[in-house]
Amino acid sequence: MDKKIIIIPTYNEKENIEKIIRYVFSLPDIFHILIIDDGSPDGTANIVKALMSEYSDRLFIEERKGKLGLGTAYIHGFNWCIEKGYDFIFEMDADFSHNPNDLINLYNAACQHDADVVIGSRYCNGVNVVNWPMSRVLMSYYGSAYVRLVLRTKIQDNTAGFICYRRKVLETIDFTKIRHIGYGFQIEMKYVAGKLGFNVMEIPIIFTDRTEGTSKMSKGILQEAILGVLKLRFLSLFGGIEKYRKKQP
Secondary structure, eight states, X not given: OOOEEXXXXXXXXXXXXXXXXXXXXXXXXXXXXXXXXXXXXXXXXXXXXXXXXXXXXXXXXXXXXXXXXXXXXXXXXXHHHHHTTOSEEEEOOSSSSSOTTHHHHHHHHHHHTTOSXXXXXXXXTBOOEESOOHHHXXXXXXXHHHHHHHHTOOOSOTTOOOEEEEHHHHHHBOGGGOOOOSHHHHHHHXXXXXXXXXXXXXXXXXXEOXXXXXXXXXXXXXXXXXXXXXXXXXXXXXXXXXXXXXXXX
């Protein structure tokens, strides 16, 4: 049986964290959860640790000091999951913007289509976003269109954060070469995986904006993504993508 684990980065998610954990563990498929908490002052980590006695073999936490960025949180989690021998490694938010039921759909798509990366996409079947203001929808949709134009990629939702990776993808990428820590991280990881020859596919999801807690979006994160896309295109034009391939011992 495949070992499946979900990485959930957290910062001040006390309103959501217990509910999302219990929901995932109620699913008919078996998933483990790794929380990467960046020193949440609201006590998020304490809630997780209190639940670990109830789910001792399925729930894990790694605590870091301070807000170190989404990308570094995922890389920390990727390394942890590879070391523990997980076969499928998922990214998911804590705030229910990603429906936990879709975890099964992501996994099934990977197995049925022999996909190495499966993206839960807001835009591969129209625009499937609930509770966002129109300004945010347009910014996200046209931002992804900008990425497609610059990088010449067919991926419709380049900044998506609901993803399933096969372990071999993460074992191949040299994380020390990943430079982005915000939404640029999501773009960089998808683009590099495709350029290194992995099968990347999208399946439609419905994205629902959080109802509790606060968004982590900032202007700095957006600027990083815009400039990062241009740098990725430059690397691709001059054969620099191979630098992301981990050297085998």
